[in-house]
Amino acid sequence: MFHVKHDPEFDDPAVAAAAHMMFGRRMDAAATYRDFLADAGVVRGLIGPREVDQMWSRHVLNCAAAAEVIAADARLVDIGSGAGLPGIPLALARPDLRVTLVEPLLRRYEFLTEIIGILDIDVQVIRGRAEDKDVVSSVGGADVVTSRAVAPLDRLARWSLPLLRTGGELVAIKGSSAGEEIEKHRAALSRAGLGELRVESCGADSLAVATTVVRGEYRGKPGKRR
Template structure:
């Protein structure tokens, strides 16, 4: 049985309400994940100690809000997953999603395996880089590739698109300069087969600061468009 530990941020009624809205019955599991990030995540160097006081708002809830962007029963691959962001909050918020976390570094991979087991999530953890042939063979053809604070959009597309099926979507959680980043890389992204690029916001009715997502559709390899 999970138990919501006391933390000052969760005492904020707006944070608590947002957590219950986004996670529903899994809010206690989300709290366990938050506590693991604040403890083991900091000790193992995956999360900065200054982040502890804003773990809900800046990390867990920020990622969970993006679940609204994903269609029912979607297959989701989270690349460069690190501490499980955004993949684990997405899996907690949406039990219908089939989530795979991809992470190359051993200590982060081990962290992910440990917390997925602790939470009892049906989430696969794969060690490797998104561009590795073995990773592409294992998880390629997915519906959605997610990421958060991994790389600029041009590099992100090179790593993400080989994992997507034609018609699949790249969903990258970004900051306030997302629109500028799209314009900077639009030509390269189009050549790579990524179209319908746009910036969307999620969680505006729930969070103090909405989650900004760059969204694009993979239209297939150049010369093989549908």
């Protein structure tokens, strides 16, 4: 299928413990996904070769940690999914979620379709842009729209909010400047209907570096607020 060398990162007891805690019975599937990222993901240019030694901490666990802020049984859409981050780790960590990955580029779409088949998990993959009418028609009304390193918050909101139901939530994995980004775009985000904006840390009890998440509630289109 695919081949990777020994994974020294997993020899770290803290990394192994965090992975087992987050993925539980799906630990083997999570390890398969990590290995696929480290092999096919690098070969196909979706993951940088220097990332391999930190695949768990910087990618798989970093994304899975966001599961702690997502409500039970949510219908979740991951836009600009790329190599499946954060959607696949979230689906593995939370089998109750109904996950759809949205990705416009063919080679990434094919990568996602292949790994979903290998993992044998109930995750849908759609090829298209979040703003495409066909995508909005197909997956609109979601409980949660998530993303990771896709775009600044103002652009991210323009792509994400049409896919959310009123009362649904944007959950964006961001970096250390997330608070500054909120302040920079707060007025535009409010006009777009996104409120209750806040920055939260996920996985603080299990990860060496917690995952920074921006959350906001979609209040509906202007003029159609609840």
